[in-house]
Amino acid sequence: MPYFPVLPFGLISCCRPCLSWTYFLCKNPGTVVFSSALRSTMKLYVIVPLCVLFTVTTQAPSRDECICEVTSEKPFPHDKLGRVAGNASECNSTINAQMTQELESLLLGLEHRLPQLQEDVSVLEREDDGELYAVLSLFVIENELREINQLIDKLNSTTLDRQHLTTNTTKKLEDLRAEMKELVTYDTMKVIETQQDNERLKSELSDCETGLHPTTQPTQPPHGNCPHGQFYNITAPRVYTQGEYPGSYPYGAWGRDPKPEAGKEDWYWMVILTSGNKFAHYVRQYSSLSSLIVGVSKPGNAQIHAANPTTNTIQGPNAVMYGGALYYNCYNKDAVCRFNITDKTVTTLQLPKDTRYNSKGNFCRLEQCYPFTDLDLATDESGVWVIYTTLQDFGNLVLSKVEGNETMRLGQTWKTSVYKQAVTNTFMACGVLYATRYIDKDVEEIFYSFDTLTGEENFKIGVYMNKMSANIYSLNYSPVDQMLHVYSDSRMVSYKVLFR
Structure with a gap:
């Protein structure tokens, strides 16, 4: 066969x-x-x-197996996708809103310092005594000129850095756009295209629904009754001095009177705790910022009492000046005292029952509490406020308006949900309470706000303050010039408050 x-x-x-x-x-x-x-x-x-x-080959790996060859699409470039995601993340971390705010802060600082320099020169011309005061004032002016030049240099270098950053980022964005267009070609199921169509339809539907309502609702409630706009940031330190007692008195307070008496519009005041960092019995006055910086007190001290401490003298560092009177925590009392500097009289306002005082409801940070900070007095555009806590409120901050001219009385009161010993200090601006907390020795964070107009609380303010010393013992907002005055380990520092 x-x-x-x-x-x-x-x-x-x-x-x-x-x-x-x-x-x-x-x-x-x-x-x-x-x-x-x-x-x-x-x-x-x-x-x-x-x-x-059939196809015959002599290179078969095995004579008892059938092998089928499969041809697939080109593999998805996961490495390229990871690189694109990394570059996008790098752009987000490199460019942020803080950069624009930094430039704005520098410009605002320059805007503030130039008129201040002009004012200091005018003060020197008016108050020149031909002796020590003139020499000290010239020294202040020389320092201010040096700081203004440093500010201008910083502004120029920052502007140049931002220009380079803009150029580099524009190139990176163009490259990212090209790579993303290439990656979209792998979307054979049209998933991305469908998502984009859905987003477009949602947007059109939202516009259609909005068009049915003639009145547009605000995106968020109004914040207080503020003529400046909404608070959103602070600048770097604008004023920094150790005054006439460098390093001697770590606890104290300073600032300006938002409602000064005639002829005292440019005056500054200072309270230092001279007895065991707990008590004081006088307020020191300065006729100008230059006088405070060089430590020339004019007209000098306004004494509450010759003894310290005693009835109605100052307890704790959180004092404020308003309408020619000093408001503070009365010695050994759960009460607010008002000392009229002109006629040397003291008026007392009793706080609610079970208000914590005598260092039982202090401001604190993790490692320590600040003694005798039970009561915090604050000023803003509307007047004087007192921040405290009671046993009934389980240690949470309570805010009350101080009313009255001849006789003080407690006005409207608000209760918050922020625990006082988790707070290092507070201040008021345009009817809104702000609270700070300790981050580290160089940074404090304004993290919380309570709007007395709407009752809205916000725990995510996220405004950071660059400190000149580790501990902030008092914090006062001045509505006269929108400055935040800080007393920190015997140093006096001020910041410009920025509003939108």
């Missing part, structure tokens, strides 16, 4: 006409023997080119 030689079958491309043959050949490798009954059939297959039926 005729026979066919052995064929080294390897990779077989299967097609429907020869399916039975390929199965037979794969299962029976070796010499293939055909009967006479199949000869005529084989002739037909000889006529048909073998390449149509």
